[in-house]
Amino acid sequence: MEKTKDKNALQVTVEGAIITAFAMALNYLPHTTGISAVEFSYGLVPLIIFAFRRGIVPATLSGLTWGILDLILRGIGDGSVLNPLQGFLEYFIAFALVGLAGTGYTKIQSDLRSNKSIMLSAILFGSLGIVSKYFIHFIAGGYYWGSYAPKGMNPWVYSLVVNGGSAIANIILVIVVLLLLSRSMKTLIIPKN
Template identity: 60%
Template sequence: MQQHKQLVVILETAIIAAFAMALTYIPHTTGVSAIELNYGLIPIAVLAMRRGLVPAAWAGVVWGILDLILRGIGGGSVLNPLQGILEYPIAFTLVGLMGLTFASFQKAVRGSEKVKASGYAFAGIIIGTFAKYFILFIAGVVFWGAYAPKGTNVWVYSLIVNGGSALFSTVLTIVVVVLLTVAPQLFVAKDGKSFSTKAA
């Protein structure tokens, strides 16, 4: 029975990673050069609130590797192995930190405290997206500084591009996930299986 539950979590994680990757192919440029909406953060956030930090982190790993192979290398977004690993598997894994508020979120959802649940989801999403885009911000300075418009400070350039992407993507993810809390069954796994600490 335990193995069955673990298999269910693994399957959910794989499906979410594939879904996040599929969403990447939806046009997501905001109109400002290099600033993008990252729709894939939404299913990862749902998984983080449903299963916890570890499954969300694993989904991020898989998503990052898929994005690296399918879009990064072919799209010319990989300058060298270090930059590729940093901006894809590592940065995407950190999205799993959304699951840090999993236990409190679960307690609120199971107690039908929708406002509290929304607040914990909000906090988790902020943490996960900040971690991802902080890595991208640093990588933008170190690896992409040469591509900044002439006369533009590389730190400012990276902050505008990655900060803008982080802001738009975070707001979108928070809005969608908070709206989804009206359907608590989406976040409560029937098997109760997770890889996080129990709610207090």
């Protein structure tokens, strides 16, 4: 029994490391929409699928690891860190919160095993993870990035437009990918023992 538990924990850890690396690699693809600072974050897709596969704790840890990698490999060098608290919020907390998509783990696993459609649940729980991430970016945007708002525009409105736009763009991206992968969902989400 103990060996099976250890083997499963190792498998989840390896899967999490692969998902984190994949999410980070996807961050290097061009991802701006042409609208000021509204961005796609392609790494959200594999992280959300991983959340449905393994649950909230492994997905949160993978999101946190992805955020730390993004901070080190891109954030600091790109000038996206204004101070330690802002960096902590936008890289540690925001990325980790994507793991909240894993709150739908039990329902999605159960529905897949019963051959029920998971699309509505996947969209709702995936959106929860995305909205949670961009809510933190919204707070940081209004508080720390307000001086970058166009002249005469309220910094909180500007942050809402930019981060709300990014959240909507990423929700649409996740919905489209989930629809494209709908026939493969059972294979992707239910782990083989």
